[in-house]
Amino acid sequence: MKVYGHPMSTCVRKVLCTLAEKGVEAEFVLVDITKGEQKSPEFLARQPFGVVPALEDDGFQLYESRAIIRYLDAKLPGTSLVPADLKDRALMEQWISVEHSYFSPPAMKAILEIFFSPMRGTQPNQATIDEGKAGAAKALDVLDRGLAGKEYLAGTFSLAEITYLPYFQYLFDTGLGDIVKERSNVAAWWGRISERPSWQKAIGKAR
Ligand SMILES: N[C@@H](CCC(=O)N[C@@H](CS)C(=O)NCC(=O)O)C(=O)O
Known part of the structure; x- marks a missing residue:
């Protein structure tokens, strides 16, 4: 493979x-x-x-x-990353769709502005960053309510968590992690999922 x-x-x-x-x-x-x-x-x-x-x-x-x-x-063999329960599976799909439709596009707008401006030799455009952050924060408000009293989005750690991890990582890497830290359920969830050996391996911090 x-x-x-x-x-x-x-x-x-x-x-x-x-x-x-x-x-x-x-x-x-x-x-x-x-x-x-x-x-x-x-x-x-x-x-x-x-x-x-x-x-x-x-x-x-x-x-x-x-x-x-x-x-x-x-x-592949191993623990399934898709919940067996129908409703949990539907929730997993809902949260993946929220990530794709409402969270990652504005988050990436802000992240890429910070990431690429040094390569362009320009200062990052603050209006672009603010717009991206505001859009991502709106989705994080929804996520924060969805995570109230829960450890994971769809019962257990699933593909839904995996779709959010890379964007959260870059929010922190570009100094935009405040929109995560300000939301207690989202912050606790990020702490939980980002410590997983699989994520540490994906970002080259563990073998
Ligand atoms: N919808 C695609 C998006 C892939 C994508 O945008 N990849 C970026 C890197 S994260 C890329 O290859 N960018 C280079 C380019 O746009 O030329 C997927 O989920 O695989």
Whole structure:
């Protein structure tokens, strides 16, 4: 099994975290997005939108991180990352959709502004950061209410947690972690899930 991607990519990190939860090693093939390798004809044949990650499993090719993590969970042995209970499973899907639709787009707007401005040789645009933070904070308010009295979004640690982890990590890495710390249920949840060995491995801090 091969994962094509870059270790700094949020979407690749979801895949690496899922593999680590399952206790499975895959071959990592570096696609250097800092050099534009994701737009090469060779990689576009794997991922026609020219973004990472892509998966190859015994000739089967798959792209889109959320599709890949569902596939890996269903295929690989180990504890399931999808709840067995129908309602918990539906809640997992709800929270993954909230992440995709309402949380990560504004969070990434703020994160990328901070991340890329030094490379552009400009100061980060504070209005862009504030707009992104405000949008992400709105989603975090909903998450905070959803997590009241709960350890995890859908009963147990699931794919839902894995979809949020990379964006939370970058909020902290770019100095925007205050919007997490200000919300007590979300802050406690982040503390719980970010300590997992699978996440530490996905970000290269553990083996
Ligand atoms: N919907 C895609 C998004 C993938 C994506 O945006 N990947 C980013 C890195 S996190 C990328 O490859 N960026 C390079 C580019 O846009 O050229 C997925 O979930 O796999």
